[in-house]
Amino acid sequence: MRLFDSHCHLDDERFDEDRAETIARTRAGGVGRCVCVGSDLPSSRRCIALAEAHDFIYAAAGVHPHEAKDAPADYLDQLKEMLSHPRVVALGEIGLDYYYDFSPRDIQKRVMNEQIDLALETDMPVIFHIRDAHGDMFDLLRARGSRLPAAVIHCCSASAEMVREYLKMGFYISFGGPITFKNAATPIEASRAVPLDRLLIETDSPYLAPVPLRGRRNEPANVRYVLEKQAEIHGVDPETLADMTFRNACALYRIPV
Ligand code: NI
Numbered sequence: 001m002r003l004f005d006s007h008c009h010l011d012d013e014r015f016d017e018d019r020a021e022t023i024a025r026t027r028a029g030g031v032g033r034c035v036c037v038g039s040d041l042p043s044s045r046r047c048i049a050l051a052e053a054h055d056f057i058y059a060a061a062g063v064h065p066h067e068a069k070d071a072p073a074d075y076l077d078q079l080k081e082m083l084s085h086p087r088v089v090a091l092g093e094i095g096l097d098y099y100y101d102f103s104p105r106d107i108q109k110r111v112m113n114e115q116i117d118l119a120l121e122t123d124m125p126v127i128f129h130i131r132d133a134h135g136d137m138f139d140l141l142r143a144r145g146s147r148l149p150a151a152v153i154h155c156c157s158a159s160a161e162m163v164r165e166y167l168k169m170g171f172y173i174s175f176g177g178p179i180t181f182k183n184a185a186t187p188i189e190a191s192r193a194v195p196l197d198r199l200l201i202e203t204d205s206p207y208l209a210p211v212p213l214r215g216r217r218n219e220p221a222n223v224r225y226v227l228e229k230q231a232e233i234h235g236v237d238p239e240t241l242a243d244m245t246f247r248n249a250c251a252l253y254r255i256p257v
Helices: 019-028 041-053 065-070 075-083 105-122 134-142 160-168 185-192 220-234 238-253
Strands: 003-008 031-037 057-061 088-097 126-131 151-153 172-175 199-201
Touching (some): 003 220, 019 031, 019 220, 031 041, 031 220, 041 057, 057 075, 065 088, 065 105, 075 088, 075 105, 088 134, 105 126, 105 134, 134 160, 160 172, 160 185, 185 220, 199 238
Parallel strands (some): 031 057, 057 088, 088 126, 172 199
């Protein structure tokens, strides 16, 4: 069984003490590939360095809504250069987060829109982080008409109805640890709305450890708990779903299977 953790943060400082051991456990845990996702320019560079050092790790570069307010004036030029790196497979994570509102909403919207324009210009798939902001997200996407990038809604918190709208836009949908939580009725219903050829699995590690490890530091090897839960939700065997989600991630990120 080969797993693809479509979204992790192995560059995070919480792995500074034991990153090599964590990466070894990732491989031993059957994770054949993972994408290390940037949240600002420095973390995007760290993700690229990890991807240069490990052939099964790929990188994404982007500015997260939390960090949008601190993006330097030339951030788009810096990102554009990173996107041309052969180990960078996506622009992300970018989006809107009205739950924390760490950046003013007008800045979140501007920085996301500028990065979507960059994704279209460079023909890169996008990793979206959207929390408590799906209404504005749909407004901004619909204003673009049919000119949308390939994309994934990561750690999806949307309702089934909203998920169907994202699917119409051609997006992939990814779920992580929260799908295993006790109060997971909404993500489970949303997941059922996703056809198996559009579903991805992820950890978002070090965040959001799945049950039975909830509350602990998460790591990519734990993506198997997400896989098992999704296999149960969709009524397929885990091996089949591992293969499908692996292929889906390769299709989104344009990596040969
Ligand atoms: Ni993330």
